[in-house]
Amino acid sequence: MLEEQRDVVIHWPDEFDEAKRAELRGVVLAYNDALTELEAGPAAVFASDGERNGVFHGFLKLWDKAWSKPGPCMHMGCTSTSIPRSHTISLGTSIRLIAEKGHVLTPRYGEDGIDLIDIGVRDASTFPGFCDAHEQLFSGFESQKAMTQADHFRLQIFRTICREIHSKRHQRQKAEAMLAEYWRRRDAYILQKINAAAGGPQAFDVSGLKFENDEMETKLVNHLAGIQADLPELEGLYASVLDEIQNGGDKAAMTVINFDFQLPVCLSGFGVLNYRETAAGPVQRAMCMLAILPEEGCTKLLLAAAKEHERAIGLHASDRRDLTFGWLIALDRGRRSSTHSISR
Template sequence: MNTNNDEREFIKASNEVIDEFFKGNIRVFHDKSEFKKFWYKSKNEIDEHHFCMFPDCNQKAIKRSHTIQAEGPLNCVAENRHVLQPVFRDGFIILEKQGLEKKASVFPGYCKQHEKVFEFEKNKKLTSKKDYKLQIFRTICKEIYIVKRNLSLDRNRLNSYIKMQNKIFSEKILEKMHLKALNTEEFKVSKVETEEIQWIQRSLNSEEKHLELLESFYKNSINDLESKDSENLEYLVFRNEEIQLPVCLAGVAIAGGRRVGEKKYRNVPLILNVLPYDGGTDLVIATFKDNKDMVDAYTQQYFQNMNTHLEFLSIVETWMINGVDFWFLKPSIWENKDLKKQKNIIKKMNQLKYGIFTPYNGSIFDDLRKQIIIQVKMNLANGEYKGIEKIVKGYLKKEEKKLYR
C-alpha cells in the first residue's frame, strides 16, 4: 500500500469507522458494565522492588513497613490479631479482615536501617513532638506509595484500552478496504478520544495533582524532622484520656470551606491520624501553616463548646465516612450491627459526596455513644453544664437520633 489511491481509501475507511463508532455501531465495550470489569480487573505492572522513602537513600525497602504501630494502636483495636479495613472490590467499598503482621497498614516504605528511626514502633502510644512528626511523615509516605501505584495502574489501563481500540479499528478498516493485512508503519490508526479514554485521563490527572500535593507535604515534613528551629507544617494533637476508640486511622483528606469574610471557596488538605492507646485516644492533624486559622475554627466547633465526648466520636466517624478510607476497626463493632445498618454505612462511604467539614449524621460506635449519652444525662442531673443545659439537651436528642440511622 503506497499509492495515493490506497492512502485515500485508508483515510475514507478510517473516517467511516470513526463515524460508526460515534454513532454507537462500533464499541470497544458493549456497555458500562464491561468497561467496569476492565477497569477493576486491570493488572498493576508497577515494579515490585521499591526503594527506601527517606531522602538520598538508595537501599531497597522492606515489604512491610507499618503506617500505624502494630503493637500500639492496631493491637488496641484488634481481635485475635485481626482488624477490619475498607477495601475496593469491583468499584465498591467493603470491609475486609486483615492480619496485623502481613496486611494491616503495611506498605514497602523504608530500608532496614531507616525502620529503626521509628523508635516508638514497639511503644503503646506516642509521647513526644518528634514521635508525632514521624507519624505524620510515614502517613505521607504511605499516601505517596498508594498514589504512585494508582498512577501506574491508570497508565496501564490507558495503554491497554488504546491497544484494544486500535485492534478493533484496524479490523474494521480492513473489512471496508477488503484487505487481509494493514501496514501499520505506513498508515497509523488515530486514537479516538472516547468517553472511556476521557474517564481514564481524568483519573490520571487527578492522581498527578494529588501527588504534587503529597510531594509538597513530604518536602515540608522532611524539613520539620531535620530542623530544630522551624516548622513548615502545623501539628495539632488532641488527647482524650477517657475514651479509647475502637478504630485507628491514617491518611490525607481534602476539606472544603471559606474563611470568615471571604467569598472564595478553598480546599484545605489535612493529614489525619486516630491513634488509640490503653484508656485513651490521640487525634492528630497536620496541615500547611496558612491553613491554621481554618483548622482552628474547625476543631473549636468540636472541642471547645460542650466537651461531652460525643463530639470526639462525631469527628472521628466523620473522618471515617467523609474523609479517609485507610482505617482499621475492631471486628466486633461491625459484626454486632444489623445488615441494614451495615449497608447504610457502606452506602455513605461509597457516595464520596461530602468532605470532613460536613458532619456524618449516623453512628458507627453505637455502644460507646449510648454509654456517653447515659453519662451526660447523669451529669446534667447533677447540675453540670450550667448555663448551657438547653443546648446540651438539644445536642443529646440529635445524638440519640444517630443511633437509628
C-alpha cells in the same frame, strides 16, 4: 458531494470518484458503527462480559502485587532498599488493639466500588516505605505503645505523608497503564470493524486515533490530572515535616486531640479542607493528613497541613464533635482516607 445511507451523511473529498466511494463506503459506515458502539459504552472493546471481568481482575491482581514491591527508602537522601511492609499505623500500639483473632477489616477497591476485606494484622496499613535503619525512627513510641511527645506525632504524620506519596505514585502508574491498555483495545476494536467491512484482516492499518468526549478516556485523564496536582503539595509537606523532625522549628501546622475512650478504628490518610478566610474571600484548599490512633483506654486524633493553613485547621479541630463525626463518615464512605483498619 453529500451521500446519505442508514441515516449517515458521508462527506467525500472531491477527488474521490464514484468507484473509490463505492469501495470505501462500507469501511466508513463500519467506522461510524464502531464509534456509535463506543459512545454507548466503553465495554464494547471487550468481546464479552467474561473477557471484561477477566481483564479487570487480572489488572487488579497485577497492581496489588506491585504495591508491595520494595523500592528506594522514602527517607530523603537514603539509597537503601525499603522493606516490603512498613506499617503506617503502629502494629503493636493500635492495630493489634482492635484486631479480632489477628485480623481486621480494610477497604479495597473492586469492580462495584469499595469492599471491606479481612486482612491479617501484619499486612494491615503496610507499604514499601523505609529501609531497616529508618524503620527504627518510629521505635520510640511503638515500643512504649503510646505517643507522648511532639516528635512522636511528627513522625506519625511523616510516615502518613510517605505512604500517600507512594500511593499517588502507584495510582499514577496504574492509571497510565489502564489508559494505554484502553487506547490499545479501542484502536484494535475500530481496526477490526473496518477491516471486516473491507473484506480482509489486514486491509487497513490504524494508529494515532484521537477522540473527543470519550467517557473512559476522559475519566482516566482527569484522574491522572488530579494525581499530578496533588503530588507537589504532598512533596512540599513531606519536606516541611522532615525538616521539622531533623532541625526543629515550626514548619508545618499540626493539631493533636485526645479522647478518653478507645475507638475500634484506625485511620491514616489524607483529606481536603476547603475554606474561606473571609465570607467574600477566595476558596482556599488545604491538603490535610489525618490519623485516628486508638491506644489502651484512649484515642488520639491527628490533623496536619502546610503552615499557611494553621488557622483553618485549628478552627476545624476546635469543634471536636463535628471533626470526629466528619472523619468517621469519610471512613464509612471510603472517600478521604487511604489506610484503614476496622475491628469487627
